[in-house]
Amino acid sequence: xxxxxxxxxxxxxxxxxxxxxxxxxxxxxxxxxxxxxxxxxxxxxxxxxxxxxxxxxxxxxxxxxxxxxxxxxxxxxxxxxxxxxxxxxxxxxxxxxxxxxxxxxxxxxxxxxxxxx
Numbered sequence: 001x002x003x004x005x006x007x008x009x010x011x012x013x014x015x016x017x018x019x020x021x022x023x024x025x026x027x028x029x030x031x032x033x034x035x036x037x038x039x040x041x042x043x044x045x046x047x048x049x050x051x052x053x054x055x056x057x058x059x060x061x062x063x064x065x066x067x068x069x070x071x072x073x074x075x076x077x078x079x080x081x082x083x084x085x086x087x088x089x090x091x092x093x094x095x096x097x098x099x100x101x102x103x104x105x106x107x108x109x110x111x112x113x114x115x116x117x
Contacts, residue, residue, distance in 0.1 A: 009046070018044055033080075035062045040075055049100050052081025053091070056103070071095025 009029030012018060018030055022044065032045035040048050052064045058081070067090055070077045076097045083091075083101040085108070091099060 011049070012045070014039075036065075037068070037070065037073065040070075040073060040077060045075075047076035047078065047097070049078045049080040050096075051079070053079045054082025054084075054087055056082040067091070067094065069094045 009031060011031040011033060013033045018032065021028065022030060030045045031047045031049065032043050034040045034048050034050050040050065050065065050070065055064050064082060071094060073095065077095070078098050078100045079091050079096045080100045083099045083104040088099050088104060
C-alpha cells in the first residue's frame with residue numbers, strides 16, 4: 001500500500017515479513033521496530049528503532065533496555081522510548097544514529113514556544 005500511495009518507506013513490526021516485502025517492493029525503505037539487539041541482528045531492514053531505552057508511559061512487554069551500546073552493530077539504529085532533554089545526551093557515543101520519540105519532540109516544541117513568546 002505504501003508504494004502504491006507514492007511513499008518511500010514503511011515502519012514494520014514483529015509480525016511483518018521483511019524479506020517478502022523487500023522482494024515485492026525492492027525500492028521501498030524498510031524500518032523495523034525492535035526491542036532487542038538480537039532482533040536487529042536477525043532482520044534485514046534499512047534502519048531500526050530500538051525501544052524502550054528508558055522508562056516510558058507506554059506499556060511495553062519488555063523492560064527498558066537502558067544504556068545499551070550498539071556501536072558493534074553495523075546497522076542504522078535510532079533509540080526510542082523515554083527519550084527526554086534530560087537523558088538523550090547519555091546515548092551519545094553508544095553507536096546510535098539518532099533518537100526518535102514523541103515526548104522528546106513535544107518537549108522541544110514547548111521549549112521553542114517559550115523562547116518565542
